[in-house]
Amino acid sequence: xxxxxxxxxxxxxxxxxxxxxxxxxxxxxxxxxxxxxxxxxxxxxxxxxxxxxxxxxxxxxxxxxxxxxxxxxxxxxxxxxxxxxxxxxxxxxxxxxxxxxxxxxxxxxxxxxxxxxxxxxxxxxxxxxxxxxxxxxxxxxxxxxxxxxxxxxxxxxxxxxxxxxxxxxxxxxxxxxxxxxxxxxxxxxxxxxxxxxxxxxxxxxxxxxxxxxxxxxxxxxxxxxxxxxxxxxxxxxxxxxxxxxxxxxxxxxxxxxxxxxxxxxxxxxxxxxxxxxxxxxxxxxxxxxxxxxxxxxxxxxxxxxxxxxxxxxxxxxxxxxxxxxxxxxxxxxxxxxxxxxxxxxxxxxxxxxxxxxxxxxxxxxxxxxxxxxxxxxxxxxxxxxxxxxxxxxxxxxxxxxxxxxxxxxxxxxxxxxxxxxxxxxxxxxxxxxxxxxxxxxxxxx
Amino acid sequence: xxxxxxxxxxxxxxxxxxxxxxxxxxxxxxxxxxxxxxxxxxxxxxxxxxxxxxxxxxxxxxxxxxxxxxxxxxxxxxxxxxxxxxxxxxxxxxxxxxxxxxxxxxxxxxxxxxxxxxxxxxxxxxxxxxxxxxxxxxxxxxxxxxxxxxxxxxxxxxxxxxxxxxxxxxxxxxxxxxxxxxxxxxxxxxxxxxxxxxxxxxxxxxxxxxxxxxxxxxxxxxxxxxxxxxxxxxxxxxxxxxxxxxxxxxxxxxxxxxxxxxxxxxxxxxxxxxxxxxxxxxxxxxxxxxxxxxxxxxxxxxxxxxxxxxxxxxxxxxxxxxxxxxxxxxxxxxxxxxxxxxxxxxx
Ligand SMILES: Cc1ncc(C[n+]2csc(CCOP(=O)(O)OP(=O)(O)O)c2C)c(N)n1
Ligand SMILES: [Mg+2]
Numbered sequence: 001x002x003x004x005x006x007x008x009x010x011x012x013x014x015x016x017x018x019x020x021x022x023x024x025x026x027x028x029x030x031x032x033x034x035x036x037x038x039x040x041x042x043x044x045x046x047x048x049x050x051x052x053x054x055x056x057x058x059x060x061x062x063x064x065x066x067x068x069x070x071x072x073x074x075x076x077x078x079x080x081x082x083x084x085x086x087x088x089x090x091x092x093x094x095x096x097x098x099x100x101x102x103x104x105x106x107x108x109x110x111x112x113x114x115x116x117x118x119x120x121x122x123x124x125x126x127x128x129x130x131x132x133x134x135x136x137x138x139x140x141x142x143x144x145x146x147x148x149x150x151x152x153x154x155x156x157x158x159x160x161x162x163x164x165x166x167x168x169x170x171x172x173x174x175x176x177x178x179x180x181x182x183x184x185x186x187x188x189x190x191x192x193x194x195x196x197x198x199x200x201x202x203x204x205x206x207x208x209x210x211x212x213x214x215x216x217x218x219x220x221x222x223x224x225x226x227x228x229x230x231x232x233x234x235x236x237x238x239x240x241x242x243x244x245x246x247x248x249x250x251x252x253x254x255x256x257x258x259x260x261x262x263x264x265x266x267x268x269x270x271x272x273x274x275x276x277x278x279x280x281x282x283x284x285x286x287x288x289x290x291x292x293x294x295x296x297x298x299x300x301x302x303x304x305x306x307x308x309x310x311x312x313x314x315x316x317x318x319x320x321x322x323x324x325x326x327x328x329x330x331x332x333x334x335x336x337x338x339x340x341x342x343x344x345x346x347x348x349x350x351x352x353x354x355x356x357x358x359x360x361x362x363x364x365x366x367x368x369x370x371x372x373x374x375x376x377x378x379x380x381x382x383x384x385x386x387x388x389x390x391x392x393x394x395x396x397x398x399x400x401x402x403x404x405x406x407x408x409x410x411x412x413x414x415x416x417x418x419x420x421x422x423x424x425x426x427x428x429x430x431x432x433x434x435x436x437x438x439x440x441x442x443x444x445x
Numbered sequence: 446x447x448x449x450x451x452x453x454x455x456x457x458x459x460x461x462x463x464x465x466x467x468x469x470x471x472x473x474x475x476x477x478x479x480x481x482x483x484x485x486x487x488x489x490x491x492x493x494x495x496x497x498x499x500x501x502x503x504x505x506x507x508x509x510x511x512x513x514x515x516x517x518x519x520x521x522x523x524x525x526x527x528x529x530x531x532x533x534x535x536x537x538x539x540x541x542x543x544x545x546x547x548x549x550x551x552x553x554x555x556x557x558x559x560x561x562x563x564x565x566x567x568x569x570x571x572x573x574x575x576x577x578x579x580x581x582x583x584x585x586x587x588x589x590x591x592x593x594x595x596x597x598x599x600x601x602x603x604x605x606x607x608x609x610x611x612x613x614x615x616x617x618x619x620x621x622x623x624x625x626x627x628x629x630x631x632x633x634x635x636x637x638x639x640x641x642x643x644x645x646x647x648x649x650x651x652x653x654x655x656x657x658x659x660x661x662x663x664x665x666x667x668x669x670x671x672x673x674x675x676x677x678x679x680x681x682x683x684x685x686x687x688x689x690x691x692x693x694x695x696x697x698x699x700x701x702x703x704x705x706x707x708x709x710x711x712x713x714x715x716x717x718x719x720x721x722x723x724x725x726x727x728x729x730x731x732x733x734x735x736x737x738x739x740x741x742x743x744x745x746x747x748x749x750x751x752x753x754x755x756x757x758x759x760x761x762x763x764x765x766x767x768x769x770x771x772x773x774x775x776x777x778x779x780x781x782x783x784x785x786x787x788x789x790x791x792x
Contacts, residue, residue, distance in 0.1 A: 071502065177622065246572070
């Protein structure tokens with residue numbers, strides 16, 4: 001039997017990819033370690049290495065084929081001495097099955113965007129890159145620094161193309177020294193530069209949290225207003241896929257607890273762009289929390305000259321009158337999915353995307369709760385001392401009279417992040433659990 | 446780029462010439478010892494190849510950092526340890542956990558996230574542990590194993606145990622501040638720890654030239670009173686010799702020491718590495734001319750070892766890895782209730 005070579009998974013989040021190029025032809029000998037093909041994902045071009053020895057018998061997926069799902073057969077390899085005839089008894093040419101179409105997320109129009117504004121589809125990754133590039137063009141004091149941001153084009157390819165446009169003086173690869181370069185960034189901010197400090201992920205910002213909190217957040221206050229720190233700390237935050245406890249955690253509540261910081265955690269590409277531009281212009285230290293799982297998600301982004309959004313304003317992501325679901329970052333996706341299911345059951349949920357976590361736009365939340373009288377807070381993060389806890393407490397204090405049911409938090413489980421696929425799924429916040437909670441506060445069943 | 450690969454070729458796997466603090470002569474082991482080194486290195490190699498395959502099939506998730514190319518370092522060092530000694534490393538931990546004597550079935554089942562995994566499916570590739578074999582993991586934060594290992598050594602000294610700790614880290618990790626905080630304390634308190642920097646020349650896509658001012662990593666502790674040596678980490682006999690010397694000095698109560706093992710990883714940093722930062726020729730050159738397993742095999746043959754003895758090991762290792770993979774594919778996922786277990790110990 002010939003060996004079936006399948007479309008490999010090359011990253012934790014890859015579902016499909018483009019078979020860009022075959023580097024071996026049918027009939028070519030193949031040794032383990034030989035590069036046989038190149039595959040493109042939204043992140044990068046990667047090489048597929050042979051694992052077995054043999055002769056490339058048949059190519060099943062032509063080069064240039066897009067959206068080849070992980071696991072689909074792409075070629076047949078003849079083992080030593082095997083006759084080509086066996087190829088015909090092997091599985092018939094596998095037509096690549098396109099990956100299941102992800103329905104475009106339903107996102108209500110942003111009140112900040114005038115109706116009729118032209119938009120174009122962009123991934124969150126592209127929107128973030130554009131935000132940085134535009135601000136770098138506009139202001140020579142803006143520079144980007146972090147691990148693998150320049151030559152490698154970003155560990156998650158967010159800084160793709162920046163080195164080519166702005167050169168190594170402004171797009172700077174650092175050694176693996178988070179504490180050092182975070183401090184350096186704050187110092188450069190003292191001197192009036194506008195550093196954008198990328199953490200490969202916020203898990204590693206734990207090495208640097210001292211500078212974020214002690215040096216950046218407190219500076220203006222301690223100096224009686226004499227020194228501002230216009231620095232942005234950005235990078236992916238929150239659970240990634242299957243990377244276990246030390247690489248998968250939401251730090252939003254940690255930073256949101258600190259006076260002197262602004263904290264932003266967008267969901268859509270448009271918000272990512274408009275808010276990152278605002279963060280770079282802001283005279284204060286801003287912690288800008290992205291989400292790895294969302295980097296590849298596409299959204300409509302206003303096609304306007306200089307798209308800057310106000311920091312500190314929530315957005316109604318879906319209007320409804322029966323129950324308010326408050327969320328931010330990737331939990332907005334789960335909340336919107338839950339709202340869709342609730343609608344099918346006759347419950348109209350209003351989904352609020354907080355976008356900024358400090359300052360928190362309670363005005364928008366309360367306005368919604370005054371209408372629905374019920375609130376569920378969904379968060380991809382731990383429950384204890386969470387943003388959900390904060391929203392819940394503020395509603396108790398400021399909207400108690402309008403509540404017809406207890407504010408309910410739906411979060412990840414109160415455990416560390418497990419590696420096993422089934423446990424991770426159980427651990428994470430999910431549309432199912434949001435639906436359940438929404439029905440409970442509506443006293444529906 | 447060009448500069449990187451050229452200078453890499455010069456220094457690859459070989460200690461810097463003209464330095465005083467290079468390694469002692471190669472270890473002279475018995476035929477049986479050498480065959481055992483061969484078996485251990487081959488087990489790691491085949492295990493990792495299989496892990497790469499299972500990753501491609503989607504059976505392993507998340508990050509998966511393979512140890513292929515670096516086998517001589519861990520096998521050489523482990524062979525010089527005694528019962529009661531301890532080992533700690535970073536996320537590239539499959540080789541270390543296997544060398545500590547862990548069951549390959551349990552390690553592979555951890556990779557596939559099964560209940561029978563060595564960390565019950567909670568840790569995955571980066572978080573392998575085998576405390577019974579003296580192996581304390583398996584840590585995801587670059588640089589962390591250095592102070593953690595220093596703590597293991599502190600405990601040994603505190604309890605008057607005649608035990609030594611090996612604390613492994615990477616060339617990229619060598620730039621983390623906590624490494625030097627730990628070095629200083631270890632020197633100050635004469636802790637029984639051997640620091641091993643596995644210099645595979647790259648930290649993800651950053652070569653050592655692009656990340657490090659002073660690139661002789663074995664000298665990195667000198668200002669703190671921690672002296673080091675460089676060793677050819679592509680030769681298990683060189684590693685074993687250096688390990689023996691370093692461990693003997695530490696056991697004699699002379700305080701910590703640092704070994705820089707010059708090595709190389711053949712595969713990407715993790716499975717999702719576009720590998721644009723080095724040339725294929727550079728990788729092929731290392732594989733063809735400096736492979737630790739091929740080198741030992743040649744040494745054995747030259748010494749008159751019958752090829753059949755080597756082939757018997759090849760077959761045995763292949764069977765062990767196949768068995769591990771079958772086990773890992775078929776073992777059940779963890780019980781859902783285990784999500785809530787192991788957060789805290791019973792007080
Ligand atoms: C504090 C911290 N920063 C960044 C990372 C992401 N990261 C994981 S491995 C790695 C490169 C480490 O290179 P090196 O120390 O040379 O070890 P090698 O991978 O070569 O074994 C980086 C940057 C991390 N895990 N921890
Ligand atoms: Mg390295």
